[in-house]
Amino acid sequence: MLLGVNIKFELFDTGYCQQNQQMVFPSKKRGKMAFHSLVALLHHPAQGWMVFDTGYGKGFWDGTKSFPYRLYRYATPVHFHEEQEISAQLARNGVFPHDIKHIIMSHFHGDHTGGLWKFTESAIITHLDAINSIQNKKGFAAVVKGFLPHNVREIPPTQFRFIQDQRRIQLDERFYPFTDGYDVFEDGSVIAVDLPGHAKGQIGIFFQSLEHGIIFLCADSTWSRESLIKNEKPHRFTHFLMDNVVEFYDSFERVRKVYEMDNGITIIPTHCLQVYKEWAEGRYRECF
Ligand SMILES: [Zn+2]
Numbered sequence: 001m002l003l004g005v006n007i008k009f010e011l012f013d014t015g016y017c018q019q020n021q022q023m024v025f026p027s028k029k030r031g032k033m034a035f036h037s038l039v040a041l042l043h044h045p046a047q048g049w050m051v052f053d054t055g056y057g058k059g060f061w062d063g064t065k066s067f068p069y070r071l072y073r074y075a076t077p078v079h080f081h082e083e084q085e086i087s088a089q090l091a092r093n094g095v096f097p098h099d100i101k102h103i104i105m106s107h108f109h110g111d112h113t114g115g116l117w118k119f120t121e122s123a124i125i126t127h128l129d130a131i132n133s134i135q136n137k138k139g140f141a142a143v144v145k146g147f148l149p150h151n152v153r154e155i156p157p158t159q160f161r162f163i164q165d166q167r168r169i170q171l172d173e174r175f176y177p178f179t180d181g182y183d184v185f186e187d188g189s190v191i192a193v194d195l196p197g198h199a200k201g202q203i204g205i206f207f208q209s210l211e212h213g214i215i216f217l218c219a220d221s222t223w224s225r226e227s228l229i230k231n232e233k234p235h236r237f238t239h240f241l242m243d244n245v246v247e248f249y250d251s252f253e254r255v256r257k258v259y260e261m262d263n264g265i266t267i268i269p270t271h272c273l274q275v276y277k278e279w280a281e282g283r284y285r286e287c288f
Pocket of ligand 1: 107109146198200220
């Protein structure tokens with residue numbers, strides 16, 4: 001049954017970078033805005049523990065030590081402490097890297113792959129287009145696309161699994177305007193959907209949490225929930241960051257429609273501080 005499995009869910013903050021808020025909200029005054037990199041921990045009753053993305057981490061620092069990758073650090077000054085590494089935060093909660101059976105990677109930008117190096121035994125589930133877009137990419141060609149080859153250099157190809165290999169299923173009206181998705185574990189529990197534009201092959205996931213209803217982790221299809229509420233699109237200066245501008249706006253519009261439909265789905269963009277604050281303040285808490 002579609003979303004018939006109750007998945008436990010927790011959110012972690014792995015650090016942030018700061019940018020001019022006009023990049024996201026052209027209507028606002030000049031000022032700094034923090035882009036936190038959130039990681040979601042999920043527990044599936046049969047599949048066990050998994051994470052959605054891996055946030056900032058040691059991999060980000062190691063991967064940006066040398067030129068030209070160092071440009072990434074200059075472009076987005078990052079605030080990160082060792083104890084924020086996702087593996088360290090999970091360990092403090094009694095979950096260790098070998099417990100994480102799956103990592104669902106929304107895309108391979110450096111602020112999502114910084115903690116990947118710790119998970120040598122986890123299957124990495126992603127979109128084939130995402131892998132193809134980073135294959136053999138290095139130097140300037142990589143860094144202008146936000147990709148740090150260092151973070152994936154030691155991952156054997158056998159560690160990857162592609163959502164294209166899972167069955168594609170029809171979604172009901174709750175997910176409108178998303179009409180189909182990939183059944184990640186073939187039990188209807190985690191549905192991956194295409195969110196291209198920000199990065200090639202970007203995916204988001206829907207799942208059901210008994211405590212919090214349907215959760216939609218929409219990755220970087222929007223940087224902020226406020227953008228969905230106000231229907232405010234990012235500044236055109238951000239276009240050069242995007243893999244495909246037309247696809248970005250198409251994905252943004254579909255996520256915004258999910259918000260507008262108000263079907264009780266909680267939308268969580270990876271970099272939204274407001275959503276995280278509400279989470280941390282306990283509005284959605286008490287799941288573990
Ligand atoms: Zn990204």
